[in-house]
Amino acid sequence: MKWGVVRFPGSLDDNDAFYALTEVMGQEAAMLWHKDTSLGGAECILLPGGFSYGDYLRTGAIARFSPIMRSVEKFAADGGLVIGTCNGFQILCEAHLLPGALTRNRSLSFICERVHVRVENARTPFTRAMRQGDVLTLPIKHGEGLYVAPEDELRQMEERGQVILRYCGADGRESEAANPNGSMRAIAGVANERFNVFGLMPHPEHAVESMLGGTDGRKIFESIAASA
Amino acid sequence: MKPVALPGEPRVDLAQGRAHGLSAEEFARVEQILGRVATFTELGVFSVMWSEHCSYKSSRKYLRTLPQKSELVVQGGPGENAGAIDVGDGWVAVFKIESHNHPSYVEPYQGAATGVGGILRDIFTMGARPIASMNSLKFGSFDHPRTRYLIGGVVGGIGGYGNCVGVPTVAGEVMFDAAYNGNILVNAFSLGLARAGELWSARARGVGNPVLYVGSATGRDGIHGASLLASAEFDAESESKRPTVQVGDPFTEKLLIEACLEAGKTGAIVAIQDMGAAGLTSSSSEMAARGGLGIDLDLDQVPLRDQSLTPYEILLSESQERMLIVAERGREAELQAVFEKWDLHAVVIGEVTADKRWRARWRGQVVADIPAAALTDDAPVYDRPAHASAKPSAPRARIRRENPAPAVALRAMLSNPNVASKRWVFRQYDSIVQGNTVLGPGGDAAVLRIKGSHRALALKVDSNPRACALDPYAGAVATVIEAARNVACVGARPVGITNCLNYGNPERPEIMWQFAEGVRGLGDAARAIGAPVVSGNVSFYNETEGRAIPPTPTIAVLGLMTDVARHVTAHFKRAGDAIAIVRTAPPSLAASEYAAMYGESDETLTPIDLVRENALLEGLVVCAEQRLIGSAHDVAEGGLAVAIAEACFNPEARLGAEVDLSAHGLADTVELFGEGPSTVVISAAPQDIAALTRVFSTRGLAIYQAGRVLAEPRLALHGALDENINELFELYEAALPGRLASHD
Numbered sequence: 001m002k003w004g005v006v007r008f009p010g011s012l013d014d015n016d017a018f019y020a021l022t023e024v025m026g027q028e029a030a031m032l033w034h035k036d037t038s039l040g041g042a043e044c045i046l047l048p049g050g051f052s053y054g055d056y057l058r059t060g061a062i063a064r065f066s067p068i069m070r071s072v073e074k075f076a077a078d079g080g081l082v083i084g085t086c087n088g089f090q091i092l093c094e095a096h097l098l099p100g101a102l103t104r105n106r107s108l109s110f111i112c113e114r115v116h117v118r119v120e121n122a123r124t125p126f127t128r129a130m131r132q133g134d135v136l137t138l139p140i141k142h143g144e145g146l147y148v149a150p151e152d153e154l155r156q157m158e159e160r161g162q163v164i165l166r167y168c169g170a171d172g173r174e175s176e177a178a179n180p181n182g183s184m185r186a187i188a189g190v191a192n193e194r195f196n197v198f199g200l201m202p203h204p205e206h207a208v209e210s211m212l213g214g215t216d217g218r219k220i221f222e223s224i225a226a227s228a
Numbered sequence: 229m230k231p232v233a234l235p236g237e238p239r240v241d242l243a244q245g246r247a248h249g250l251s252a253e254e255f256a257r258v259e260q261i262l263g264r265v266a267t268f269t270e271l272g273v274f275s276v277m278w279s280e281h282c283s284y285k286s287s288r289k290y291l292r293t294l295p296q297k298s299e300l301v302v303q304g305g306p307g308e309n310a311g312a313i314d315v316g317d318g319w320v321a322v323f324k325i326e327s328h329n330h331p332s333y334v335e336p337y338q339g340a341a342t343g344v345g346g347i348l349r350d351i352f353t354m355g356a357r358p359i360a361s362m363n364s365l366k367f368g369s370f371d372h373p374r375t376r377y378l379i380g381g382v383v384g385g386i387g388g389y390g391n392c393v394g395v396p397t398v399a400g401e402v403m404f405d406a407a408y409n410g411n412i413l414v415n416a417f418s419l420g421l422a423r424a425g426e427l428w429s430a431r432a433r434g435v436g437n438p439v440l441y442v443g444s445a446t447g448r449d450g451i452h453g454a455s456l457l458a459s460a461e462f463d464a465e466s467e468s469k470r471p472t473v474q475v476g477d478p479f480t481e482k483l484l485i486e487a488c489l490e491a492g493k494t495g496a497i498v499a500i501q502d503m504g505a506a507g508l509t510s511s512s513s514e515m516a517a518r519g520g521l522g523i524d525l526d527l528d529q530v531p532l533r534d535q536s537l538t539p540y541e542i543l544l545s546e547s548q549e550r551m552l553i554v555a556e557r558g559r560e561a562e563l564q565a566v567f568e569k570w571d572l573h574a575v576v577i578g579e580v581t582a583d584k585r586w587r588a589r590w591r592g593q594v595v596a597d598i599p600a601a602a603l604t605d606d607a608p609v610y611d612r613p614a615h616a617s618a619k620p621s622a623p624r625a626r627i628r629r630e631n632p633a634p635a636v637a638l639r640a641m642l643s644n645p646n647v648a649s650k651r652w653v654f655r656q657y658d659s660i661v662q663g664n665t666v667l668g669p670g671g672d673a674a675v676l677r678i679k680g681s682h683r684a685l686a687l688k689v690d691s692n693p694r695a696c697a698l699d700p701y702a703g704a705v706a707t708v709i710e711a712a713r714n715v716a717c718v719g720a721r722p723v724g725i726t727n728c729l730n731y732g733n734p735e736r737p738e739i740m741w742q743f744a745e746g747v748r749g750l751g752d753a754a755r756a757i758g759a760p761v762v763s764g765n766v767s768f769y770n771e772t773e774g775r776a777i778p779p780t781p782t783i784a785v786l787g788l789m790t791d792v793a794r795h796v797t798a799h800f801k802r803a804g805d806a807i808a809i810v811r812t813a814p815p816s817l818a819a820s821e822y823a824a825m826y827g828e829s830d831e832t833l834t835p836i837d838l839v840r841e842n843a844l845l846e847g848l849v850v851c852a853e854q855r856l857i858g859s860a861h862d863v864a865e866g867g868l869a870v871a872i873a874e875a876c877f878n879p880e881a882r883l884g885a886e887v888d889l890s891a892h893g894l895a896d897t898v899e900l901f902g903e904g905p906s907t908v909v910i911s912a913a914p915q916d917i918a919a920l921t922r923v924f925s926t927r928g929l930a931i932y933q934a935g936r937v938l939a940e941p942r943l944a945l946h947g948a949l950d951e952n953i954n955e956l957f958e959l960y961e962a963a964l965p966g967r968l969a970s971h972d
Contacts, residue, residue, distance in 0.1 A: 009571065010479050012394035016663040019679070051392040054479025110387050110656045141391070141658045206660050211677065211792070213660075 001228040003029035004042030006072070006088075008063045012050030013085065017205040021046075024208045025221050034066040043228050044081040045072055047088030049141075049203055059102060059144050060090035069095055081125055081224060082197045086142055089189075089199030098192055098199045099157060100149035105142070106182025112141040114213065115180050117165040117188045117202060118172050124191055125227035126198040127164060129219050135172045136165075136216040138202035140180060145201040147183035147190070154185060165189030165200055229587070230264065231594045234538070237268040244268075248275035249460065254608060261602045269540045269588070269595045276452065276506035276544055277513065277603040280768050285608050286734040287766040290747040294761040295754050300723055304762040308430055309350040309501065310420075311762020313724040315788050317681040318424050322356035325364075325417040325689065325728040325784045327767035331473040332414040336381025341389035341476040343416040345548050348395060349502035352485050353551065355428035355492050356420030359662055360676055361390055362399045362689045363416050364728070364782045365653075368409030370645065370967050375404070378412055379653075379968070385476075386416070387656040392478035393485070396665055397657035398674035399687050404645050405824075407693065410772030415728040415782045417689055421678070428492060430501040432519035432554045432580050437498055439512065439523060439578035440560065442491075442567050443484050443550040446508070447533035450474035450546025461733055461771040480549040480572070487570035488551060494566065496559035503550040509543045509603070511552040512578070513586045516600040522581035523600065527590040529577040539590040554580060614740035631826065631897050635949040638869050641901065642956055646821055647866040648963035666792060672717040672862050677792045684795060686720030686787030694819035695833055697778035700742040702833045703819070704749030704781045706905055709841045710864065711785040712757050713906055716845040717860040719796045719852030720787025725754050727764040727783050732776025734768045742779040743768075750781060756838035757845060759785065789852075796852045798861035799878035800885065803939035805858050805911040807887055809868070809932040810847070810924055812840040815902025821865045822901035834904040843927035844906055851910075856920045858911040867901035871909050873943055876953045877960065883953070884938030890947035900948055911937055 003021050007014045014031065021027040030040050039045060052063035063069070069091075076082050076097050084092040092098040105111055119127050119134040130136075149157070157163055165188040169178040179186045181201070189200030204217030238244055245255035248271055258266050258274050266274060276282060284291065296305035302320050303312035310324035328343025344361060351358045363386055368375045379402075390397045395418065450473065491497060499519070501511040508530070516523040527542050537545070555563055560576055567574035581587075586600040599606075631637070641647050654669035666684060667675035673688035690711040696703030712722040727750060732739040754761050770777045789795060800807075817823045818831040851857045863871040868889075876883050889899060910931075912920050921931045938944075941953035 010392070010482055012392075012482070012661050016661065019663060023679075050394065051479060051482075054392065054477070056479065109384070110391055110658070112391075112658050112660065113655055139660055141660065143391075203660075206663060209663075211666055212663065 001027055001225045002041060002043045003027055003046060004032045004039050005029055005046045005048060006032045006034060006068055008034045008052035008066060010051045010053055011048050013203060013205060014048040014050065017046055017048045020205040020208045021221065025218065027225060032068060034068050037067050037071045039071050039075055044083065044224050045075060047084035047091050049086030049088060052087055052091065060087060060094040063091045064095040073097065076197050079194065079196050081227065083126060083224065084199040085203055085205065086201055089201055090144065092197060092199045097197045098190055099153055100147055100190060102144050103146045103148055104144050105146055110143040111180055114139050115202065116168050116170050116178065118168040120163050120166055121161040124164060124195045125224060126191065126220055127223050129223040129226060133172065135168060135170065136219065137214050138204060138216055139206045140202050142201055145181040145183065147187040149184065157190065160193060162191050162193065163187055164191050164198060229594045229597050231267050231270065231597050233267050234595065240265055240268055240271050245271060248272065249279060250275055254278060257608065261599065267595065269543065270598060272540045272544050273509050273596055273598065273603065276509060278607050282506050282510055283607040284766055286610050286612050286768060287743065288609050289611055290744055293747065294751045296760050296762060298758065298760045301760055301762055303427065304760055309353050311724065311726060312354065312427060313762060313786060314424060315685060316683055317678065319678055320422045320424050320427060321419060321685060321786060322351050322354045322422055323417065323419040323726055323786060324350050324763040325415055325726045325782060326765040327728050327730060328414045328416060329412065329730065329767055329770055332382055333412050335473040336378045337385040338473050338475050340382040340385030340414050342474045342548055343414055344386055344389040345476045345478065345481050346504050347416045347418040348393065348481065349504065349551065351418045351420035352488055353428065353430065353500050353502045354422065355426055356422035357489060358395045358418050358420045358485065359664060360419045360674065360687060361395050361397045361417060362687055362784060363397065363414065364400060364689045364691055365402045366408045366413035366780065367404050368412065369404055369406040372409045376968060382414055383653050383656055389476050389478045391658040393482045394661050396659045396661050398659050398665055398668050398676065399689060400654065400669065401689055401691065402650050402653055407778050410775065411770045411777050413730050413780060417726065417784045419687060428497060429499050430515055430518060432499050432515040432521050432523065434498055434557065435521065435580055435582045437557050437580045438555050438560050438576045439580065440553040440555050440563060440574055441530060441550065441577045442553060442574045443572055444477060444480050444547055445531040445533045445573060446537065446542055446545045447547045448537060448541055448545065451541055451544045461769050474546045474548050476548050483570045483572055484549055484551065487567050487572055491563050491566040494562045496556045496562050497553055498556055499554040501552055503552055505546065507544060507546050513600050513603040515554060516586055517604040520584065522583045522585040523578055524581050525578040525588045527588055529575050531573045531575060539588060539595040543588060612734055612740045613737040614744045615737045616741050617738040634900055635951055637901060638949060638951065639959055640825065641821065641866045641870055642873065642960045643963040644821060644825065645964050645967050647870055649961045650964065651961060652964045652968065666795060667718060667797060672714040672798050673787065675718055675795045682791050684789045684792035686715045686718050686789065687784065688714040689782060689784040690714065691780050691782040692819065693778040693780040696746065696780060698819055699833050700745035700779045701749040702836060703779065704746040705753040705836050707781055707783045708750060708753035709757065709836065709906060711783045712759065712845055713862050715785050715787030716848040717796065717862050717908060719794055719849060720789040721849050722757055722759040722785050722845065723788045724786040725759050725761045725783060727761060727781055728767065729764065730767045730770050730777065730780040730782060732771045739776060746779055746781045753838065757842050794852050794855060796857050796860050798875055799859055800875050800883045800911045800937040801858045803883060803937050805937040806914050806917050806933060807885055807935045807937060808910045808912065808917065809907060809934050810844065810910060810929055811907035812837060812844050812929065813905055815867065815898060815907060816904035817898055817902050818904065820867065820901060820903040822867065836905050840928065841906055843929055844908065847924045847927050847929060848908065850923050851920055856912060856916045856923065858913060861909045863907035863909065864903065867903050868907060869900040869945060873956050875909055876943060877957050882941045882957065884940050884942040885935060886938050886944045887935030888946045889934065
């Protein structure tokens with residue numbers, strides 16, 4: 001599968017995603033510059049983590065106006081696969097490619113740690129290599145990951161299966177303590193109604209090598225690669 | 229060329245010189261160098277460049293004595309912005325530690341943030357991509373009203389900057405002690421990697437080459453940060469110095485890193501230096517002086533945030549995220565294209581000249597004209613009087629006669645913020661970005677892999693102010709070997725040192741003596757372990773209202789391992805493994821956390837045998853390389869009992885330990901909670917113990933086979949205590965958040 005990794009000014013996990021896809025997963029990938037408009041024939045677009053435009057004003061609020069985002073929006077509208085991790089998730093919400101928004105963590109501080117998330121819907125291009133109920137261990141590192149959406153929208157999302165990942169304990173159970181940032185309904189990752197755009201706060205690209213603490217992130221990339 | 233005085237400028241006289249921090253002798257010397265009275269602008273320039281912070285005028289004599297060479301050293305000692313060590317497979321590690329103490333006390337968030345930003349620029353100005361940061365923090369006691377505010381601000385600032393700039397914070401240390409109530413310490417370390425043979429220089433070359441200003445525009449922030457804030461004691465007026473603290477913009481720094489590293493690939497950069505302390509003035513005059521040349525600056529070309537800035541302010545501003553580049557003539561456009569791509573200023577503001585003068589023009593007039601070397605190499609150097617205080621320090625009380633029961637003491641120890649988990653702090657730092665962090669915060673040392681190589685780097689920063697307060701020489705030695713031992717515990721050979729020397733007012737002979745003794749200890753220890761001191765920073769004037777901090781040399785050690793797969797962690801791995809204790813000398817309560825909690829000790833520090841210390845380091849590395857060790861953990865704050873408990877706190881599987889100390893006569897308070905040099909707790913498969921023992925015994929060190937790892941979470945130190953590990957872990961993790969949340 002051919003991937004396109006977008007580099008915004010202030011992207012930080014762009015090189016890490018590129019390395020995970022190419023060196024570790026053996027995929028074909030190209031870096032895409034935010035001032036360009038060509039997606040270079042990519043079959044899946046990855047918006048990486050970081051602090052695009054310093055996250056000044058609001059996370060993802062400026063990046064969504066980058067020239068490349070016009071192309072990403074069109075690509076998504078045509079059914080192309082788009083995944084956004086962390087800041088990429090925030091950008092996708094700002095661009096209204098995903099429902100909801102990400103706000104300051106409940107603790108009001110940045111959190112970097114490994115967490116558990118439960119796969120809520122395995123019938124998507126992003127999760128098809130897993131089973132519903134599987135528990136993944138993935139790192140998070142963000143200051144603004146508290147997912148919010150209006151209650152009726154959340155209800156509809158749940159009904160349609162758009163909640164893809166939920167924070168949980170190692171045993172798969174939800175609890176207050178297992179919800180690191182205070183997200184509504186412990187939501188860690190969501191998809192759009194067409195299930196071709198996916199955003200998540202955890203960093204699968206930082207969980208692809210056992211020496212660096214785990215390989216559960218591979219399952220997400222393997223799912224996408226199998227969806228081509 | 230005689231510079232002009234500008235309308236409305238204050239008159240320059242001795243009183244004005246003193247207000248700028250110059251002594252009468254220094255003021256007279258300025259006049260002698262110039263052959264006339266300085267202009268107000270020039271006075272400002274001399275004041276920052278001759279400040280302690282920039283000139284190292286009190287410390288230079290001593291720093292020359294440090295070992296700066298080894299077969300691996302590519303760049304060591306003065307002359308460039310950071311030290312560099314060849315770590316193999318075509319890579320060079322560039323690293324340095326620096327203080328940002330006073331700014332962080334006055335304005336904790338921005339002070340700490342810009343400390344991180346400044347040290348990062350020292351690394352990428354050498355052509356190295358920053359790959360890891362560490363920090364060493366000293367706060368006052370929790371009882372002090374300012375402590376919670378300061379720790380929140382400092383940790384927030386380090387995270388706010390480091391996380392946004394995309395460099396992982398992988399290790400550090402945090403200590404609370406009333407001695408830092410009025411003067412906290414914030415020391416920031418950064419490490420970068422460059423390809424061998426591709427380091428950049430900060431030495432101007434080529435008369436007629438253009439000087440490019442790149443990065444943020446210049447504002448009015450940070451003026452006299454280096455001189456009036458960093459090079460003077462604190463007093464009641466210090467709050468008013470808040471405007472001398474710079475404001476950081478990590479987003480721009482991230483762009484600057486990418487743009488500079490990309491610009492370097494053009495080959496058009498002749499020399500480059502960041503505009504750190506003393507900003508435009510220091511970067512331009514130092515590059516000129518190193519090259520034995522001059523530089524002419526046209527201040528009208530400098531990008532400004534506020535057009536009303538005077539030449540004095542433009543030259544002295546410490547606005548962040550700015551670099552100065554000497555480019556190859558005719559290739560400016562190539563560089564400018566790169567910076568434009570990253571939306572950064574890149575403006576030609578001057579050129580290299582042959583006349584060795586540092587000259588600044590503004591609105592058609594020369595406003596400063598000074599021999600470049602007078603600002604740098606020829607700045608005053610002092611051999612200040614140094615002698616121990618004639619008055620013995622206050623007599624210390626003996627250990628309280630009734631010591632608490634060992635179990636009570638252990639629980640109190642694990643609940644003490646100096647010993648307890650620092651997760652509340654390091655959880656706020658991105659420790660994994662860039663994808664190299666094999667071992668992050670919370671262990672003995674951090675381990676970073678080098679992509680495309682089997683090699684890995686280990687990093688640790690340490691300090692031991694309590695030992696330094698008892699004996700500034702032995703304390704400095706102990707600090708170096710502790711950092712080195714931490715690095716050896718993870719299986720890496722110590723190959724290089726950087727230091728941040730935090731002391732009081734050097735104009736007091738007792739402080740100067742502490743400093744001289746500290747540097748002597750640092751040098752002796754560095755020589756003994758074969759790890760040269762390749763870079764560093766001195767922070768004097770850490771005093772508030774006449775009270776100095778304890779001598780605090782902060783030491784960071786770089787370790788190298790040839791096979792990352794052989795790194796060792798601190799946690800016990802398997803039930804049934806043997807637990808062994810190896811040490812160089814019996815422990816002591818002197819300078820220990822136990823002594824601080826239950827009454828000062830009147831003991832003196834155990835003398836350190838550097839031959840045995842080096843043998844311990846070597847033994848640890850050899851055992852790791854031969855895969856003989858399951859875990860290794862250094863005995864530090866809290867002593868042996870705490871170290872064994874920590875080794876049980878394996879996040880994968882909480883294990884226990886059964887250790888019979890009484891068999892070796894180790895069950896008393898000193899053995900359980902003593903910290904002296906040097907003890908390591910090791911676990912190993914039973915069949916490896918014989919080989920492991922041989923490794924140490926051939927180096928003259930005995931091993932105590934003390935016990936075994938248990939499957940159940942129980943800490944049984946026979947003859948002393950028997951505790952539940954899960955309960956101890958709860959105390960250990962809850963202590964710091966609990967202290968920060970309570971408002972008693």
